Ligand SMILES: [Zn+2]
Ligand SMILES: [Zn+2]
Ligand SMILES: [Zn+2]
Ligand SMILES: [Zn+2]
């Protein structure tokens with residue numbers, strides 16, 4: 001019997017069971033992670049979602065849980081292999097030695113095959129996941145995920161875009177080269193760029209134009225080697241500035257003085273560029289960092305969020321409401337444990353990756369406009385499917401076998417009774433090795449630990465070496481001394497020896513910005529950029545501010561969750577101290 005104390009009067013409640021259940025559910029619960037054995041808390045807010053989605057709360061801590069959904073997606077580990085249908089050489093997410101059936105883009109999207117031909121009867125005496133795994137090895141897989149795009153074959157996760165080369169996670173974009181996470185036009189060597197035009201070698205920009213070596217900035221144009229600028233034009237080697245023009249080293253100059261100085265910086269020489277990059281690194285180290293990068297977002301815990309509300313452990317998100325434990329997510333509502341979600345609106349997603357439009361999706365990978373799906377892989381415009389792979393425009397299918405609505409419901413009930421539809425994503429569902437996926441970027445693990453946790457590992461990577469026709473040492477120092485003849489040459493990366501070429505668009509951009517030819521291969525450039533970006537992790541820290549002019553005596557006592565690890569050298573400020581220090 002529940003006892004309620006009201007103004008000192010003890011009352012016996014007649015609705016004990018309901019209140020008991022609710023109050024138990026609403027309390028945070030501490031459990032031990034099945035992977036890393038650390039204690040973790042299931043927040044009270046989470047129980048309602050799990051109940052509504054009819055799933056069990058995870059037995060994993062946040063980091064182990066997030067890495068599990070991220071391990072579903074191979075971002076940019078690509079290989080050459082032959083299409084298993086037309087035999088042409090195609091770029092592929094699947095290692096040439098892997099046992100999957102891989103079709104090139106045209107063959108996969110053609111009407112020449114039907115996923116239902118691979119349908120099998122559900123066997124209730126065997127685990128469902130085992131049966132899905134068998135289907136995943138039989139049904140043709142799309143070599144790289146490219147949707148509704150022209151001239152974008154050399155990349156992955158590209159949709160509604162034109163003319164992209166060696167780019168990944170690209171949407172509604174045009175002329176994108178060697179870049180990741182882009183919704184913009186004319187970008188090269190950049191990461192997380194939205195509504196921008198002409199950005200080179202930059203990270204995390206929104207609404208910027210004609211800029212290079214710029215990071216964490218909004219609404220800027222012609223800014224270079226700078227960090228955290230907003231509303232600035234023509235700035236060089238600056239940080240934490242607001243609405244300024246013609247500044248160098250945070251000093252105001254006249255227009256003429258600025259133009260004179262900037263000419264010296266952009267003289268096209270590789271040697272000079274190295275000095276500028278060194279200075280840029282120093283500026284970034286000294287700049288004041290806000291604990292998190294939020295634009296018009298309220299009630300959020302995470303990083304790199306825009307126009308979002310009530311996000312918790314959410315990273316690189318735009319326009320999301322009530323999402324938790326997610327990364328790289330756009331236009332989503334009520335999504336828990338998701339990676340690579342959007343651009344079309346999605347809602348009620350659980351433990352899934354690469355979901356483009358749809359609702360009520362659990363434990364799935366690569367669905368395009370699908371709803372009410374459990375344990376599905378690579379579906380297009382399909383609803384009410386369980387454990388299906390590679391279906392297009394289908395409904396009421398289980399293990400790629402067609403049923404009537406009534407039959408489907410009956411088998412679904414059996415699966416529910418067995419608890420098969422309430423589970424948290426399993427490593428066995430992923431078609432990629434852990435070190436091929438995004439999980440490895442943010443939560444790197446040793447091979448032995450990867451195998452111990454039930455993931456696969458890929459030993460040999462795709463690396464062409466020794467084909468170079470010109471030594472990097474012999475490259476002209478200045479871009480002015482380079483002509484189109486250079487497009488015929490093959491180079492070896494100074495870091496990893498991998499061979500690479502210069503493409504025509506790249507040369508055009510470099511000439512336009514007066515920047516020298518790169519000495520590192522596109523992959524090494526991508527890794528370096530990834531390192532500039534903070535990981536999808538949070539640490540509880542306190543504000544580093546000791547400014548005497550602020551209202552705190554001694555060190556500021558404000559605390560926050562931040563993606564800056566405690567051992568990083570940057571000054572990380574709370575919102576109020578940061579706002580007092582930016583000009
Ligand atoms: Zn864990
Ligand atoms: Zn083919
Ligand atoms: Zn390299
Ligand atoms: Zn502070």
Ligand SMILES: [Zn+2]
Pocket residue numbers: 545546547550551552556576577
């Ligand atoms: Zn302060």
